[in-house]
Amino acid sequence: MARRKPWDVDDELWAVIEPLLPKVERRARHPGRKRHPDRLVFQGILFVLHTGIAWEHLPQELGFGSGMTCWRRLAEWTEVGVWPRLHETLLAKLRSADALDFALAAVDGSHVKSVKGGIKTGRSPVDRGRAGSKHHLITDATGIPLAVTLTGGNRNDVTQLIPLLQTVPPVRGKCGRPRRRPDAVLGDRGHDHDKYRRLVRVLGVKPLIARRGTEHGSGLGTRSRVVERAFAHPHWFRRLRIRWEIRDDIHEAFLILGCALICWRRLSQQVRDSALPL
Template sequence: MWREEINDEQWIRLEPLLPPLIGLGRPYLAHRPVISGIIWVLRTGAPWRDVPDRFGQWTTIASRFRRWTAKGIWQAIWTELQRQADQGGQLDWSMHFVDGTIVRAHQCAAGARGGQHDEALGRSRGGFGTKIHLRAEGQGKPMAFVLSGGERHEAKFLAPLLETGAVVRAGRGRPRLRPDRLVGDRGYSYPTIRKYLHRLGIRVTIPRRRNQGPDLCFDAAVYKERNRIERLVGRLKHFRRIATRYDKRAVSYQAWLIVAAILLWL
């Protein structure tokens, strides 16, 4: 077993969620070596042409990654893993964490038709890059991602972040979207955000800035738990295809984030 490959325990959980191999016309290469090749690219950041021969032809691996991205299969797998965790009581809705992090974009990420704005690229103090806005559940596992240009502020994307990643709860009516409490840093400390969260019935643990006066209801003990999303950012950036953006299209880069999230949920 090579280090980059998915292990047996993970494969047992993942295999039932994959599309069937039958009924696809010409001979179809088994899923496991192809997914192992995709994970190898995710971890190393290497170009598709450098995929080792033990995983099969690089064209097959690259084309399946792109087809599954276009069909929403990666997102469906991630959603199903979240649903299974929620059904087993392993998804913590008591508090969720939000944060944003900037990744540098490689020069080959530029040049897509439509311009930088449509592909979540922009220039900030850190240079040319993309900002990942993410939400994590109470145990620090990823729940949702939203991409923007590197210069955009986190507060602008809190609403779409909370409205992304619904979990269908078996036998419990409508899908659940919102946690009981939201924890974020001072970048989210705006009166409009606090009113928005209170309107949704979500308790707020966000420290106020110095010019906003004291917050007598602020829970410092709960706020210390925010390190879980910071550790999640570190785990995501261990994947080199995420730590540096090489993809011209935002949909491809987000697919890499989803594949990484799937691995963290397995």
Template sequence: MTDLVERLVPDVLWVLFRRVVAPTGVIRPQGGGRVRAGDREVLAAILFVATSGCTWRQLPSVFGPAWPTVCRRFAQWSEAGVWARVHRVVLDELGARGELDWSRCAIGSVSVRAAKGLLTGPNPTGRGKSGSKIHLITGRNGLPLSLGISGANMHDSQGLKPLVRGIPPIRSRRGPRRRRPGRLRAGKGYGYNHLRRWLRSRGITHRIARKGVESSQRLGRHRWVVERTVSWPAGCRRLHRRYERKAEHFLAIAATRSCHRRLTK
């Protein structure tokens, strides 16, 4: 069991996670009760559920904590914004190492099936079935800098401004924190003049494909990094289809999965 926990939650991820979630005492002041399940074992169980796609009830007992404990703590951490803070800590760590490339960022989205819950809508590319859409901005190396979720019927262009505003101030190897891409590349779905003017007003050089001018055969020349990143849900069964009713829980799994994939690469 120890080997499985260390493989799912390597030391580098555990150290960063401890910056966000402080250790909790296992001794109850009033005495009695059961010993609190370890956070590392619970985090490993959450990552196992996210990767395998199994339900909480199907969680193997090899991790130690019972499935109600894992599910309850996942909900508590999601409500407390732990996953967003972990994502930011990982970005700060990679930025301090100089592993974030801001020179050419890209924006994209991916639609997933969602039976019910908030921020769902009829998918125009999926025969009108209910679904959600994950929006994200990635650096040149494909690491998500900003993530968001909406109904599947929301147009991609409406997610550009919230995503750009949502990029947190990230540490750099030298100089102050940074939160603006040097260049942002986008597909034809973002080709609106008001978006181009808005990006220029923020000092961001844009490269948005023009409708009826540029061929679709060359659009992926520089945007393949975001296309590769949005394909990650296919390898994470819990993101391949949305089962969580609350949108923040689903987005928490996406952020955690991206951090885990980058640190265990």
């Protein structure tokens, strides 16, 4: 039996994605060339995300359509907000399967090189001042990505603490109100600032942030490894290891899509372990 490629979209995943895509009616008069199937184009986008290949080098023989077709469809779907809604939908499914732990969230940032520059880039302090961007991630207690933001490489991690908490979508999946805030948020010494501790408390979240100059052994470092390990998952996608896109919205689209795929993998594993339907 042939092994499934990571960019192959199974029927279960497509059943989640397809309702989120905009419906494009073909014109009755002067219809032009038939639109390439959305499912194949989405697989082409996943191929670029997984392999990091340039759009113009997308293999035509795989049937995904041209690289420009896939790029245009990615931009079109990004503009109408498909990827945040996909991420939110999968988070709701995870919560319904009791796979989300909102008792504690962890935040961290990671630098990536920016080859072509663009908005949300800056002189990276970890790459000898070259242009770079920064991925900021917040996860639940088990490492599932709840939200992600993109900034310039010269932005301090603490500046994204509040935006990350505010970017977490309302997660449904249980009776009652959607869950949006964790009980507590964990951060390393890069998030040490009393002003932001106060702002976190205003949101109803308890800050667990290490202070600069304190001795090791508090136990916060052990728990913060959850988000550090979680960064290995989105950066497993080659397209996210280096920022190739000039347009920041396209790179953010890849970033959110990568987080959504991580949620899908965790959900599939949960379903296999518990024998529940997707």
